[in-house]
Amino acid sequence: MNRTEFFLGVTAMMPLLLGVIPFGLVFGVLGVASGLSETQTILMSSIIFAGASQVVFAQLWATGSAYLIIGSSVALINLRHVLYSAAVSEHLKKLSFKWRVILAYLLTDEAFAVSIQRFNTHGDSRPVHFFMFGAGSSLWIAWQISTVVGVIAGSTIPENWELAFAIPLTFIAVVVPLLKNLPTMICALTSSLIAICGQSLPWNSWILFAAFGGILLGALTEKWNYSR
Amino acid sequence: MIWFVIILTGVINFTFRLSMFSGFRKIYVPAALHRYVAFVPASVLCAIIASSLVTFDGQEITYELEKLAAASVAVACALLTKSVAATLIVGLVTVWIL
Numbered sequence: 001m002n003r004t005e006f007f008l009g010v011t012a013m014m015p016l017l018l019g020v021i022p023f024g025l026v027f028g029v030l031g032v033a034s035g036l037s038e039t040q041t042i043l044m045s046s047i048i049f050a051g052a053s054q055v056v057f058a059q060l061w062a063t064g065s066a067y068l069i070i071g072s073s074v075a076l077i078n079l080r081h082v083l084y085s086a087a088v089s090e091h092l093k094k095l096s097f098k099w100r101v102i103l104a105y106l107l108t109d110e111a112f113a114v115s116i117q118r119f120n121t122h123g124d125s126r127p128v129h130f131f132m133f134g135a136g137s138s139l140w141i142a143w144q145i146s147t148v149v150g151v152i153a154g155s156t157i158p159e160n161w162e163l164a165f166a167i168p169l170t171f172i173a174v175v176v177p178l179l180k181n182l183p184t185m186i187c188a189l190t191s192s193l194i195a196i197c198g199q200s201l202p203w204n205s206w207i208l209f210a211a212f213g214g215i216l217l218g219a220l221t222e223k224w225n226y227s228r
Numbered sequence: 229m230i231w232f233v234i235i236l237t238g239v240i241n242f243t244f245r246l247s248m249f250s251g252f253r254k255i256y257v258p259a260a261l262h263r264y265v266a267f268v269p270a271s272v273l274c275a276i277i278a279s280s281l282v283t284f285d286g287q288e289i290t291y292e293l294e295k296l297a298a299a300s301v302a303v304a305c306a307l308l309t310k311s312v313a314a315t316l317i318v319g320l321v322t323v324w325i326l
Contacts, residue, residue, distance in 0.1 A: 022313040040234060047238035052273065057237070059276060067233050074237045077272050080265050081244040086257045089249030104246035162323050165295060166316060168280040169302050171273040173315035176306035178270045191271040192278030199283045207275055214271030219263050 002130040009134025012114040019173075020110065020139060021146045023051050026166045028150015030055060033163060034062030038151050045147040049140065050108065052174060053077040056207075059167050066203035073207050084112040091119040092129055099129060106136025183225065187218025298322035 024045070031041030036058060048054050053074045060070045084107055092103065115132040122128055157163060179185050191214025198206030248257070281299055282291040302319035309315065 019312040022316055026316065036230070040230065044234050044238075047234055048241055049238075050241055052269070053237075053241070056272065056276065057234075061230070067229065071233055071237050071240075073272065075240050075244075076268060078241045078244055079268060081241065082247050083257060083262060083265055085245055085248035092249055095249075100249050101246065104249065105242060107245040162320065165280070165298070165323055166320065168277040168299060169316050169319035170312060171277050172299060172302045172319070173306045173310075173312040175270055175273045175277065176303055176315075177310050184267065184270050187267045188270050188274040191275040195275035195279040196282050197284050197286075199279060200285050206279065207272070210275035210279075211268070211272045214274065215264050215267040218267035218271065222263065 002127045005127055005130035006134035008118070009114070009131035009136075010138045012118070012131070013110065013135040013138045016110045016114065017139065017142045020051070020142055023055075023170060024143050024146025025150040025153065026170050027051065027054050027058065028147040028152075029154035029157060029163055030062075030150075030167060031058045031147075032151055032154045034058040036061060041151050042144075042148055045144055046140075048074070049105070049143065050074075050078050050081075051143070052171070055167055055170065060204060060207065062164075063204055065207070066205075069203050069205055069207060073211070076208075076211055080109075081107055084109075087116055088112065088119065088132070091123045092132075095129055103129060103132055103136065106133070106140060108136065108139055110139055111136040183218045183222035186221045187214040190214045190217040294323050294326040297326060 027045070028041060031044065031054070032038055036044070041058075044054055044057070048057070056077060057070055057074050060073060085104065088103070088107065092100065095103070111132060114135045115128070118126075118131045119128050122131075154163075175188065179188055191210040194210035194213045195206055198209055201209065277299070281295055282289065284290070298319045301322045302315050305311075305318040306315045
């Protein structure tokens with residue numbers, strides 16, 4: 001165990017926890033409010049361990065969506081982890097399988113963001129997998145604790161606090177910084193319009209139509225912009 | 229059944245995370261996947277944001293003015309602070325006041 005790298009990872013993660021902890025609290029509260037049991041909500045945080053997708057899961061579960069729709073929406077949101085996995089694998093080729101499994105499990109947006117910087121600057125000279133382990137495990141702990149606190153708090157929060165509204169608000173905080181170019185804005189606009197108009201589609205399948213519609217138009221706009 | 233869905237989605241997610249450094253074989257990410265995946269978060273999250281603010285069933289548009297106002301305030305707050313906690317609190321307080 002290389003403590004220096006481990007604690008550098010923990011330290012690098014600290015500022016990002018400011019965004020993670022409220023998200024975990026919201027998920028804990030909403031998980032129970034959406035009709036999941038306390039155990040299901042808490043364990044989901046370690047079984048799925050992916051913030052936005054867990055909130056989407058709770059939201060779709062609350063509105064009585066088909067299992068297949070829930071599962072495919074969650075998978076779609078988490079598809080980006082394949083890209084992270086590819087990017088970190090370049091730097092972690094020599095690790096044992098056990099290490100790969102642990103680091104893969106801890107691979108999140110935040111852990112990826114801080115680790116890939118360290119890998120690029122010190123990947124050849126330092127045992128940087130300890131850095132990623134430190135960053136990933138501190139996020140994991142914060143996520144589990146904030147979920148549990150959210151679950152406990154959720155049972156004491158009065159219903160007229162409009163907490164269900166916390167879902168779109170949290171997502172606004174995540175999405176707004178992403179909307180910095182035309183293709184992403186077109187993508188957002190398309191998926192929003194499909195979602196608004198598709199509410200009467202069966203099994204809540206609007207979520208998938210909206211998602212794919214947005215992705216397609218976003219990618220097409222980008223391609224068109226690029227080829228011009 | 230719900231447990232099955234939770235565990236299955238967990239396994240799928242773990243498989244995504246392990247996919248490229250499993251060490252079983254060398255796999256390459258197709259360039260097209262990069263292009264499409266970049267749009268996934270904006271697309272899925274905007275669909276959920278939009279549908280919780282406004283719905284249209286072919287004849288009637290349904291919305292709550294307080295929530296639209298609170299969402300606009302939250303967008304401004306997210307632009308300025310880029311903070312989940314601040315956006316959440318400002319948005320919720322706005323909807324409580326109105």
